[in-house]
Amino acid sequence: MKKLIILVLFTAIGINAMAQDYTITKFGVGTDSTKLNTKAIQSVIDKAYQKGGGTIVIPKGVYLTGALFFKPKTKLLLQEGAVLKGSDNIQDYPFIPSRMEGRGLKYFAALINATKVDGFSISGPGTIDGNGHKFWKTFWAHRDSLKKLGKQSTNLEVSRPRLLFIWGCNNVSIKGVKLRNAGFWTTHLYQSNNVLIEDCDIRSPFRPVKAPSTDGIDIDFCKEITIRNCYISVNDDAICIKGGKGPDAQKLPENGIVENVLIENCTIGESHAALTMGSECIHARNITMRNCKVDNDCPILRMKMRGDTEQLYENITVENITGKCGAIIDINPWRQFFDLGGSNAKPFGTIRNIKMTNIKVEATKFGEMDGNPEDKVSGFLFKDLEVTAKTPFLKNRYQDVKIENVVVNGAPLVVKP
Known part of the structure; x- marks a missing residue:
């Protein structure tokens, strides 16, 4: 009996350690919204990981940062009035192996990155703001300059970061958070299964500057995805099914199938389409929007x-x-960007x-x-x-x-x- 009590106590201690909160302002992250906090916030994430996991808490205030990389057993909580604001300098987003437009390639990291972080969660009610205005203006200026020369511009020629990139993660929850002003796609799920996106407010503008290619939710080679009670209004597809091209x-x-997707009780505002299959999709099955x-x-x-x-x-x-x-x-x-790559198919x-x-x-x-x-x-x-x-x-x-x-x-x- 005594051994059992000791075991229960040690288990409880372990659970508490795993559930520890790491409020970033208690670990050297300042409240000056003009100061770049990438290294300081990343060090809090790394500390939580080294201690066995925990929740990174963003308190009220505006915190400027570049790309952040979450580790196994770490999570993100944004409290009321909290804003993680993305840097508008692309140099603050490392150029690393990634996935874009249906192909594996090197590209710039997103603002929030989680790779093989099972159980990862992002919780609100705070805001993740991509601060994309500079990226959008640069994109349109580049496209207009090529158009005058009779040339086309691809979406990747102007370097800009996504807001969220979730890669190879299972049992993910994104709840009650505001996602704003992405430089590129807003939420990109890739090779991830059993994901719930609930009670989120996802927006990027059409005016005064259009926010190009800011898809609300891109589902790329994933299974068992639920999107519920969300508001989405973006300058591209609201919910887009991908998987390869x-x-x-x-x-x-x-590349692979996207299957078993449920979209329910959502409101789709101004966008390019409420639900889109493609343009980078090889197989979509069992998709319900109701x-x-x-x-x-x-x-x-x-x-x-x-x-x-x-x-x-x-x-x-x-x-x-x-x-x-x-x-x-x-x-x-x-x-758009039709390419058989020399194939006779x-x-x-x-x-x-x-x-x-x-x-x-x-x-x-x-x-x-x-x-x-x-x-x-x-x-x-x-x-x-x-x-x-x-x-x-x-x-x-x-x-x-x-x-x-x-x-x-x-x-x-x-x-x-």
Whole structure:
């Protein structure tokens, strides 16, 4: 009995040690919001890791920092009024092995980085602010200068950091935090499973300067993802399903399926699309978006069909959607940065078992289903839709599309080739 009591005490002590809070201002991090605190905050993370783990607490105040790297058994808590503000100097973000636009490559670290940190969590109610204004202005200036020369600019030519990059982590929680003004993508999940993003407010602006490519949540080769009770308004796709691109993408181990994703009770503000498949996606399966409100002029469901990538989108359900939007559905070729890389392959896309049901919205148009000529669509169902739209018909080139009880402007939906 005595040994059992001692064992319980030691276990309790161990748990308490693991659960220790590390408030950064108690470890030499100052409150001067103009002073770069990267090294000081990183040293707190490292100390917590060395002591067996703990929660890094950001108290009220604004703390300027470059890239931070969380370690196993460390977590992040931002208290009310706390702001982790990203440096707008790209030199404060190391150039390291990473993942961008469906390919493994070296790129600049995000503001918050967690690699193989199972159980990692970020909790609010504070704010992570990417301070992206300088990056956005530089991006548009570069793109405009090339446009005058008749050239295109890729998204990677102007160096800018993501806000969050979660790589190879399981059992992740991001709850109650405000994510703002990302330099590039806001939340990038890669090779991570069992992730909950809940009660988060994710925003980047369209004006006065557009915040380019600031996707709200990018899900890249991941499984078991839940996004719940979030508000998202960004200058790109709100929620984007990724996983790889290129004619041999499906053969490469760094690429893979995104499956079992649930998006519910969210509000999607101004964005480029509420839910997007692609443009870097080889296989998306079992994706559900339900009980959500849209308040924007963009598509509810968008499928980007790459002519240089084998794609399979299957078992996707969008149901119980209200509000106002652009299109109900948008399926079109995606030709941006098309690259077969010298391959003789002839990739095509397959779309099957898609349901859009119980949708009541005011839309700009019903939409288009007009992918690449080789793409195949089957088992696509629109059921119980009540829509008002300025352009009330569906442009559709596929045979296996069923329409049941779909009313647009008080009349049955008209389908045109």
